[in-house]
Amino acid sequence: MLFPAIAPHPFRSVTAIFCGTVLLSACASGPDSDPILNARMKTMFEAIYTETANVHIDPVDLPRFTRTGLSAFKAIDTALEPEIDERAFVFKYDDEPIFTQYLTVAANEPTYWADMVTQAVRQSRIASESFADLPEEDYYETFADAALAGLDRFSRYANPRDAAALKAERVGFGGIGIEIESHPDGARIEQVEPGKPAAAAGLVVGDRIAAIDGSSIRNLPLRTITEKLRGPVDTAVSLTIRRDGLPNPLSVEVGRTQIVPNTVFLSRINDHAVIRISSFNERTSKRLAEAVSQARSETGTALTGLILDLRGNLGGLLDQAVDSADLFLDAGLISRADGRHPRSHQRFEAEPGDVAEGLPVVVLINGASASAAEILAAALQDHGRAVLVGMNSFGKGSIQTVIDMPNGGELYITWARFMAPSGYALDRLGIMPTVCTSGATDAVTTLNTALSGGPDGARTMLDRRRRANAADEKTAKAILSLCPWRPHASGDIDIGIAELLLDSPALMRRALDIGRFADAS
Structure with missing residues (x-):
């Protein structure tokens, strides 16, 4: 037998717990039988809700966030089903309500929804045997993974074990x-x-x-x-x-x-230093400066240029990308970040000093160069400090702030988008290289095409990219088709083009002038 529905009071939250006759004994003792677990769940869900609502780049639709997160529980037990409208929150099992709460004016508070989710999980542990048998961590991971993915493609949750591994990569x-x-x-x-x-x-x-x-x-x-x-x-x-x-x-x-894991690796090709940066952790800029110094010390005056290889670099710490760009720039804007949270609005300016002392620089990028790698590449290109060679970058133009969770896990919440010095947003469309090598078969021909003034030349392609509106679907598809990530037919053409540029001051100047944005400041 079901309890009768209770009419909502306009100013008071009224909660009715519904339970079939088979579950009556469980209802009497189950939800509060483990008060320590219940307290931990309440703390965790409150942290997920409050932190996300406070810092996410867009206002969080709390009912939608809740529905998306709870719907993921259907993968554990298909009988679980959330229903939320403007009047009430109902969580069902086999089409029977196991938790209902009528919504009040407090429904705009994150803690209000966190408490309801906690209650829904407690009742689900009574109603569903498979749900009750889950490790505690699975409740948080299942809910948070789905709810955060519903906000954007980069916000996410890391369980305690994964968080420890990620933290080790960042800070050691x-x-x-x-x-x-x-x-x-x-x-x-x-x-x-x-x-x-x-x-x-x-x-x-x-x-x-x-x-x-x-x-x-x-x-x-x-x-x-x-x-x-x-x-x-x-x-x-x-x-x-x-x-x-x-x-x-x-x-x-x-x-x-x-x-602290090393992310900077130095090698040499003829009289050029090749510095591969695999990711950005807390010592990347320091080790990058050391690699440049080591290359100059070992090669002396014979060193004619640097190749920074950012291919496959998925990013890392924002401050390290900024500091790495600052190593090569004497002045000007490196990047700008903007979001909803007041602290997300930032400008990063270069300070005097060039660790390479004017040596020409070529940066290699591809479709797996993302985030922090894109900040570094865009800054050096816009200021005419480096020539970008390769294929269009990934287009992760957003910044995630990392928040420690009570259980040792971490939330990665998108809280800002960053811009290139020339003013275009890096999100989705990424960076257009000065010399596109997508599907290239010959280094000389590819370089000549890029430096030409034709429709396939770098100046035209860069101008189209910088002016593009990523929100316009037709424009976005056209830009992404200009220099897609495609393997080379033979050899490492990116390196071959980098060597051609570094061996010819005239070609290098021409490529730098094409890539430079005159008003980057």
Whole structure:
């Protein structure tokens, strides 16, 4: 038997919990049988709602956000179904209401909706056995993944384990300074970083780790082994090492220090330095400056130019992209960011000083160059400091702020969009390279076409891109078709064109003038 519906009061929230006869005993004890869990859920859902509503670049439609998040629970149990209109919030199981709340003037408050979702989850755990058996984290992840995806394509939630890994990439972790791969004994050391604790403890490439802190790691996933090696800075980890040529295992104790993954890699092609930047973490700009200095020191006056390879660089920390651009620019606007939150409005200006001391620079980009990589590339192109070679970039012109969650997870909320110095938005349409190599077969022909004054020349294509309105679908499709991400027919034509430019000051000046935006400031 169902309880009768209760008419809404115009000024008071009235809640009615509906429960079929089969569920009456569960209703009596289930929802509050684990008050600690219920309190954690309330805290988590309140954090998801309040943080998203406060900082997202667009005002959040709370009923839609709720419906989208709760609808994802149907993947766990198809009988669960949310219904929300201007009068009431109803959560059903097998078409029977298990939670109903009539909406009041408080329905514009994030905490109001967070509380309702908490209650809906509690009742779902009673009504659905499969739902009740889920790990607690699945409630948050399922809801947040769907709700945030409904806002934009980049806002997202990271569970505690993924958040720890992402944080380690951004700011580093407590580690011993080795790289490992799976091995039948447990793990094999593939690289030992000089100057780090593992090197000081005498570990060498080829050593096999059989146990960590006395526990065998045989057959453990590589990710689990990596997590065991990491820990708080200034703590120690005990390793059991098997080494070729030694009859017995070694016991080695290694201290942990702050390890920030390297994202900058220096190599050389003839008299040109090639600096690949794989992503932007908290030490990228520092290591980029060091790489330029190292290239100048090793090559001396023979160094005739730099190639910054941003292909496949999906981005990272905004401040590091800005600082990296500032290394090569003496003055002017690097980027501008705008959003709904007052703190999202920012201008980033270059300060005097060029780490390369005027050496010509070519930047390589492709369809997997995104976000922070696009900020760096657009700034150097607009100011005429570098020639961009490659294919149209990804077009992630938005900034996510990272918010710590009570459970150790993280929210990545889109809170601003950034602009190139010349004023165009990078979102969706990305950056047009000065020299487009999409589908190119020959470096010389491709460069000549780009530097020509024809309709396929760089000046025409760049002008069309900078003037384009990404919101106009016809215009957007036309721009995206100009230099799409397509593999080269043979060889690394991007590098070949970069060398042609760096070997010819006249071609380099011409390409820089075409790419430069006169009013970039």
